[in-house]
Amino acid sequence: MQAPTLDRSPDTAETTRKLRVATASLSGCFGCHMSLLDIDARITELVKLVEFDRSPITDIKTCGPCDIGLVEGAVANSENVHVLRELRANCQILIALGACAVNGGLPAQRNHLDVGEMLEDVYRDIDEGLPCVPDDPELPLLLDRVRPVNEVVRVDYFIPGCPPSGDTLWKYLTDLIGGRMPRLDYDLFRYD
Amino acid sequence: MQGLDDTLGQILTAHRKDPRRLVQILRAAQSEAGWISPEIAAFLADELCMPISRIHAVVQFYAFLYDRPVGRYRVLFSDNIIDRMLGSVALRQHMQRRMKVGRGAVSADGLVSIDTTSCTGMGDQGPALMINNRQIVRLTTRRIDEICDLMRDGAPLEDWPSHYFTISDRIRRAESLLGTSYVPGKALAQAIELGPQGVLDDLRRSNLRGRGGAGFTTAMKWELCAEAEAETRYIICNADEGEPGTFKDRVLLNSFAERIFEGMAIGGYAIGARHGVIYLRGEYDYLRAPLEMKLAAMRQRGLLGTNVLGVPGFDFDIEIQMGAGAYICGEETALIESLEGKPGRPRIRPPFPVTRGYNDMPSVVNNVETLCKVVEVMRIGGRAYALLGTKQSTGSKLISVSGDVARPGVYEYPFGVRIQTVLDDCGATDVAAVQISGAGGMTLAPHEFGRRIAFEDVPTSGAFMVFNRSRDMFEVARNFMHFFAHESCGFCTPCRVGCALSASIMDKIAAGLGAQYELNELTRLGAVMRTSSHCGLGQTAGNAVADTLQKFRPDYERRLMAGDFAPAFDLDAALERARQVTSREDAQAHLEGVA
Ligand SMILES: Cc1cc2nc3c(=O)[nH]c(=O)nc-3n(C[C@H](O)[C@H](O)[C@H](O)COP(=O)(O)O)c2cc1C
Ligand code: SF4
Ligand code: SF4
Numbered sequence: 206m207q208a209p210t211l212d213r214s215p216d217t218a219e220t221t222r223k224l225r226v227a228t229a230s231l232s233g234c235f236g237c238h239m240s241l242l243d244i245d246a247r248i249t250e251l252v253k254l255v256e257f258d259r260s261p262i263t264d265i266k267t268c269g270p271c272d273i274g275l276v277e278g279a280v281a282n283s284e285n286v287h288v289l290r291e292l293r294a295n296c297q298i299l300i301a302l303g304a305c306a307v308n309g310g311l312p313a314q315r316n317h318l319d320v321g322e323m324l325e326d327v328y329r330d331i332d333e334g335l336p337c338v339p340d341d342p343e344l345p346l347l348l349d350r351v352r353p354v355n356e357v358v359r360v361d362y363f364i365p366g367c368p369p370s371g372d373t374l375w376k377y378l379t380d381l382i383g384g385r386m387p388r389l390d391y392d393l394f395r396y397d
Numbered sequence: 398m399q400g401l402d403d404t405l406g407q408i409l410t411a412h413r414k415d416p417r418r419l420v421q422i423l424r425a426a427q428s429e430a431g432w433i434s435p436e437i438a439a440f441l442a443d444e445l446c447m448p449i450s451r452i453h454a455v456v457q458f459y460a461f462l463y464d465r466p467v468g469r470y471r472v473l474f475s476d477n478i479i480d481r482m483l484g485s486v487a488l489r490q491h492m493q494r495r496m497k498v499g500r501g502a503v504s505a506d507g508l509v510s511i512d513t514t515s516c517t518g519m520g521d522q523g524p525a526l527m528i529n530n531r532q533i534v535r536l537t538t539r540r541i542d543e544i545c546d547l548m549r550d551g552a553p554l555e556d557w558p559s560h561y562f563t564i565s566d567r568i569r570r571a572e573s574l575l576g577t578s579y580v581p582g583k584a585l586a587q588a589i590e591l592g593p594q595g596v597l598d599d600l601r602r603s604n605l606r607g608r609g610g611a612g613f614t615t616a617m618k619w620e621l622c623a624e625a626e627a628e629t630r631y632i633i634c635n636a637d638e639g640e641p642g643t644f645k646d647r648v649l650l651n652s653f654a655e656r657i658f659e660g661m662a663i664g665g666y667a668i669g670a671r672h673g674v675i676y677l678r679g680e681y682d683y684l685r686a687p688l689e690m691k692l693a694a695m696r697q698r699g700l701l702g703t704n705v706l707g708v709p710g711f712d713f714d715i716e717i718q719m720g721a722g723a724y725i726c727g728e729e730t731a732l733i734e735s736l737e738g739k740p741g742r743p744r745i746r747p748p749f750p751v752t753r754g755y756n757d758m759p760s761v762v763n764n765v766e767t768l769c770k771v772v773e774v775m776r777i778g779g780r781a782y783a784l785l786g787t788k789q790s791t792g793s794k795l796i797s798v799s800g801d802v803a804r805p806g807v808y809e810y811p812f813g814v815r816i817q818t819v820l821d822d823c824g825a826t827d828v829a830a831v832q833i834s835g836a837g838g839m840t841l842a843p844h845e846f847g848r849r850i851a852f853e854d855v856p857t858s859g860a861f862m863v864f865n866r867s868r869d870m871f872e873v874a875r876n877f878m879h880f881f882a883h884e885s886c887g888f889c890t891p892c893r894v895g896c897a898l899s900a901s902i903m904d905k906i907a908a909g910l911g912a913q914y915e916l917n918e919l920t921r922l923g924a925v926m927r928t929s930s931h932c933g934l935g936q937t938a939g940n941a942v943a944d945t946l947q948k949f950r951p952d953y954e955r956r957l958m959a960g961d962f963a964p965a966f967d968l969d970a971a972l973e974r975a976r977q978v979t980s981r982e983d984a985q986a987h988l989e990g991v992a
Contacts, residue, residue: 283972320974325978338978338979340979340981346972346975346976346979346981347975348968348971349971356964358962359914
């Protein structure tokens with residue numbers, strides 16, 4: 206694979222610069238972000254090496270130039286598309302994090318239903334029984350099918366799992382930050 | 398319903414109410430009723446004492462079994478790349494227009510359904526179609542028009558002009574198999590003179606290797622089976638011939654059937670098997686009746702049945718079981734599953750069929766051609782046999798030549814023949830590529846035409862598809878990838894998902910939406926499929942893409958778009974349904990095409 210790694214060669218200033226990391230949850234359950242917090246005390250080591258840009262953790266809403274972007278969740282609506290494109294445009298390396306981002310996961314369960322009928326069934330006036338789907342322009346519209354992130358933008362790495370464990374994320378990130386091609390041992394993505 | 402129940406009852410009785418004959422029972426039921434309706438499924442489940450889910454699993458697995466109504470005329474166009482090169486797509490569209498029916502659909506009046514199917518084994522005389530299990534070849538627009546008229550008139554197939562259904566052998570070059578006269582029973586008599594061990598010894602001396610693809614030494618296979626402890630053993634003839642571009646077994650089954658039967662009987666004698674089974678692909682249904690007649694004639698001559706050739710205790714007979722449109726059933730353990738009335742999913746090996754095969758008994762599975770070669774070995778002796786061909790590939794090989802050649806058909810050569818020699822003989826000019834051994838085989842470019850057909854160089858199960866310089870090798874690989882995505886049995890993830898993903902990436906590139914990223918993905922997926930699929934199908938499914946990517950890269954590159962990445966679908970169109978139900982048309986209700 207031609208997936209990029211970061212240049213962290215010892216003789217450049219790059220070694221000491223703090224890397225910038227953005228994270229986003231598209232249509233996911235935040236379980237993958239919880240896993241990120243699951244690295245526990247190691248988070249203090251992590252913040253010595255990286256600085257968080259746009260992320261639910263920092264509550265920063267827009268993304269600046271970053272080294273690494275982590276995307277949780279599938280692409281289910283127009284807002285997801287905007288957020289994902291922003292991350293892709295700003296991040297040198299984009300990582301699909303967890304089953305939803307990698308495959309569509311749970312949200313994609315709706316893919317065998319017609320999105321229009323589904324909305325009309327869910328939003329129904331209780332008294333009259335007629336559909337009344339909210340039409341506020343602030344609400345993102347749903348895509349007809351839920352997509353994994355790599356069907357909408359180019360993705361450099363995929364981390365499987367629902368969610369991937371804290372240890373998995375730690376290993377992956379420390380490899381990347383160290384300028385290495387990330388490698389997961391079998392027990393880090395063995396689930397049975 | 399009563400009438401149908403009676404018919405189904407008769408079918409069940411004919412198959413001894415044996416659940417292991419489910420595929421055969423369903424085929425018979427369907428030829429009465431047109432499709433397997435929920436009532437039929439429920440009735441059969443009841444009578445066979447099996448959960449209805451087992452019936453559904455089998456019906457859904459086989460392409461030629463239907464769980465919804467199909468047209469009274471079911472038209473299936475062979476969709477191999479060779480048929481396409483001969484114009485099958487335009488012919489199908491022409492018929493669809495004339496009969497007013499979409500691909501994969503049934504016409505409003507229930508008269509006709511039109512769809513495609515994997516290679517029907519008529520590459521030398523395509524484009525071809527199947528209509529209610531009959532084959533029609535050499536299609537032209539005029540022939541399609543005639544067929545449309547006959548269907549409109551509701552004419553029964555028996556009343557159609559018989560020359561429609563004529564399939565020729567087209568033997569272009571003959572050697573020891575196709576070119577030698579045959580005296581029925583002579584090889585079997587020789588076998589009896591040698592005795593079972595003598596047959597195995599002679600076969601070993603011949604170094605005969607299987608012609609079905611893997612090239613396993615036949616003597617070793619037979620010996621392992623003979624050594625296995627068991628009350629019953631089976632000789633199974635693999636007549637599934639599903640490899641796209643292969644049709645040499647069709648010719649053997651049509652004109653050399655007695656040799657196949659005799660080869661099976663010799664096998665039965667050598668390993669102590671009393672039962673032989675021919676697994677005939679559903680596409681060759683038209684060969685079934687003639688084969689049954691020839692079997693009856695063999696019995697009459699005392700070459701099959703009890704005390705064969707007067708040898709007390711040597712009982713051997715052969716039955717034919719039909720496939721139902723599943724390429725994977727050519728894989729020997731999937732074939733056995735199918736014979737046992739199940740979806741054809743390859744078994745986990747070991748145990749191998751030679752120790753535990755059909756009905757859990759030791760079984761030899763041999764290709765049609767291999768069994769014919771056994772007769773030859775008996776006739777001339779193993780030592781003489783081994784003189785022909787090369788050291789590791791003795792004897793001759795049948796090659797099915799199709800594509801951009803002046804003389805398509807079956808060619809028999811001693812092993813070791815160079816690709817260029819075959820090309821010269823069949824009248825191929827301006828050749829850009831040869832696809833050897835079917836969709837999962839090798840794609841050879843001109844600088845490799847000096848290579849030899851033999852297990853030690855270019856192994857083949859017999860397909861030899863020729864493409865000239867006007868052909869687009871990307872489209873060839875895309876056709877093959879779709880073939881595998883369609884035929885994957887779905888048992889293991891690398892193949893089930895890998896084939897589907899690869900096929901959709903090929904479609905994306907074809908639509909002009911691919912970039913370098915997609916080429917990398919194809920390579921990555923191919924490696925996963927090759928190294929972690931359960932059986933040969935998945936392991937070889939990525940070969941044509943890998944070979945053409947390497948040798949015909951410009952055919953890919955000229956389709957790539959300039960940018961870095963684009964989705965394969967229209968994002969704005971994906972919002973259309975939600976726009977409808979919200980009646981929104983504001984700026985936020987749209988997405989631009991590019992990031
Ligand atoms: C996907 C797949 C399809 C196959 N299709 C056929 C086939 O159509 N005919 C055949 O004889 N062997 C086919 N084989 C090979 C059989 O598994 C088996 O090796 C062969 O029938 C053994 O006979 P032989 O030793 O005489 O070659 C196929 C194998 C695979 C993996
Ligand atoms: S992959 Fe699992 S944990 Fe992560 S967002 Fe999806 S559902 Fe939640
Ligand atoms: S490789 Fe493909 S055909 Fe073979 S067992 Fe796996 S899914 Fe089935």
